[in-house]
Each structure stands twice: as C-alpha cells, then as structure tokens.
Amino acid sequence: MSEATLSGTRPDGAQPGGGGRSGKSLGENLGEQPGDCALRAEALRFAYPGRAPTFEDISLSIRPREIVCLLGGSGCGKSTLLRVLAGLQAPSSGAISFLGAPLREPSPRSALVFQQASLLPWLTVAGNVGFGLDFARQPAIARAAHAERVQQAIAAVGLAGSERRYPAALSGGMAQRVALARALARQPELLFADEPFSALDAITRAEMQTLLVEVVHQWHSAVLLVTHDIDEAILVADRIVLMGGQPGRIVREWQVDLPHPRLAHAAAIGALRLEILAALLDERAGA
Numbered sequence: 001m002s003e004a005t006l007s008g009t010r011p012d013g014a015q016p017g018g019g020g021r022s023g024k025s026l027g028e029n030l031g032e033q034p035g036d037c038a039l040r041a042e043a044l045r046f047a048y049p050g051r052a053p054t055f056e057d058i059s060l061s062i063r064p065r066e067i068v069c070l071l072g073g074s075g076c077g078k079s080t081l082l083r084v085l086a087g088l089q090a091p092s093s094g095a096i097s098f099l100g101a102p103l104r105e106p107s108p109r110s111a112l113v114f115q116q117a118s119l120l121p122w123l124t125v126a127g128n129v130g131f132g133l134d135f136a137r138q139p140a141i142a143r144a145a146h147a148e149r150v151q152q153a154i155a156a157v158g159l160a161g162s163e164r165r166y167p168a169a170l171s172g173g174m175a176q177r178v179a180l181a182r183a184l185a186r187q188p189e190l191l192f193a194d195e196p197f198s199a200l201d202a203i204t205r206a207e208m209q210t211l212l213v214e215v216v217h218q219w220h221s222a223v224l225l226v227t228h229d230i231d232e233a234i235l236v237a238d239r240i241v242l243m244g245g246q247p248g249r250i251v252r253e254w255q256v257d258l259p260h261p262r263l264a265h266a267a268a269i270g271a272l273r274l275e276i277l278a279a280l281l282d283e284r285a286g287a
C-alpha cells in the first residue's frame, strides 16, 4: 500500500501505533483553515434520556465536496451521531456549525437518505422527487425551476423516462435511486446517508455506490455516509472515520486518495481492507 494514496491518522493527530494526544481538533490535525468546512462539530456528547452516553468527545469536520464514511460496529452510535450532525437531535453538549453558522435544526441546505427509500406510494417518481421542495422552510423556487430541478435529479440517477411510474412498480434499487434523486433535488451542500444501500443486493449496491460518487461529484455535495461495510467505505470515501468504544468515540481515520473507479486498484483496496478490519477487531477487543 502506498502512503501517498492511503494514510491513516488518529483523531488526536498521532500516527497509527503512536501515542499521545495533541489536544487539537480533528480538523486542525488535517491542516484545515477556518471556513474550509461544510460542517464542523466540536466536543460532541450525546445521551438518550436515562441512558449512559451513546458517544462523547467527538470532533469532526467535513470539507465542501468531501465524502466521509463513518464506519463502526453495530450499536457504536453511528446513526445517532449522523442524526445529531444533521440537526435532527440536539447534542447533550458540544457545538456544531454548518456552512459557518450554528446548527440548531435540520438545514434546507442539507438532505438525508436512509436505508428505506420511504417513497409516497400515491405519488409518481417525479412527484416523490419534487416532494418537499415547496415546504415552508425551503427556499422558494419558481414552478419552471422546480420542474427543471426534478428532471435533472431524475436524469442524474439514471431514471429518465420513469418519471410517471409509481413506487409499487419500482425495484428496490430503483426506489433507492428515487430517494437519492429526492435528496439531490434540494441541491444539498451536504448529504447525510445512513446505510442507504444495505438493503440492496450486491450488484445493485455496487452500482449505487458508483452512482453516489458520480452524482455528488457532479452536484458538488459533501457526503457523510454511515456504513458498517468496509468495502463500501473504501470504494466511496475520501476519508474513512472509524467509530468505536462505549461511549462511542472516533478511534482512527484514513485518508483514501485513490482515483475512481476504485475497483481498478484491487491490491491497494485489499491492503486497506485488512488494515481497517484489524482496527475494528482491535477496537472490539478493547485494544
């Protein structure tokens, strides 16, 4: 594996295997300048009512157009962290800024995709993709611009010609494409995706991973993708952030600078895969 293309750092700035905390935030460790962030979270802690903290001491920055995969074992708090970062749940303590302003509720400049497409069965593909664009807190857009956005988003996910179909007539993969188009139609600066492909078969999942990278590059969106699939993280991410422990913390991260499509880089992917798997197993064993 080449250090020039794949590099792992711990959130405290130490190289893997090294020790000691620098006291700097994650973003600072990565040479980030103020204003370089789409999203910046500092010292986040979250506890469900009456429960021990789900996670604590989480600092994380996402740069514009960066694809960050949040990886970790089941129950370590990935989905909860995504919901907090998206403004769906308030942190117990800590601060989040989104596009330079404090985040207190979900922003109309972000969008979410979940494991279930959750399409409205009485609306067509176009109706589902356009649904939500006219909500009260959305920036007002003219009817023609609305139609154009819907059309562009549908074309971007490869569903041109399916605008008038209903969800009942779609495969699982097509439904998830519609969910992705619905998110893209909002022209999000940051797309939050919580295991969006985990219910799909392997081939459809691989197609969707490629599509996601293509469309967010076209759309200039940053992405926070939650997954427990190491391969998915390696194929998609610019940066992989490993979460683990109880309460959950960020335990390590890797910068992945391989060009897309990544399947052409099997040897480097295989080596990184083994390194991440070892880190996950270490983390589980409490190393």
Ligand SMILES: Nc1ncnc2c1ncn2[C@@H]1O[C@H](COP(=O)(O)OP(=O)(O)OP(=O)(O)O)[C@@H](O)[C@H]1O
Pocket (backbone or CB within 6 Å): 048, 051, 054, 072, 073, 074, 075, 076, 077, 078, 079, 080, 081, 228
């Ligand atoms: N609404 C809730 N109320 C109380 N506890 C919750 C709630 N949602 C999740 N939890 C708990 O918080 C912890 C973290 O859950 P979360 O779903 O964030 O983890 P995860 O890493 O995304 O897991 P998975 O990969 O299995 O989806 C788990 O112990 C879970 O049981």
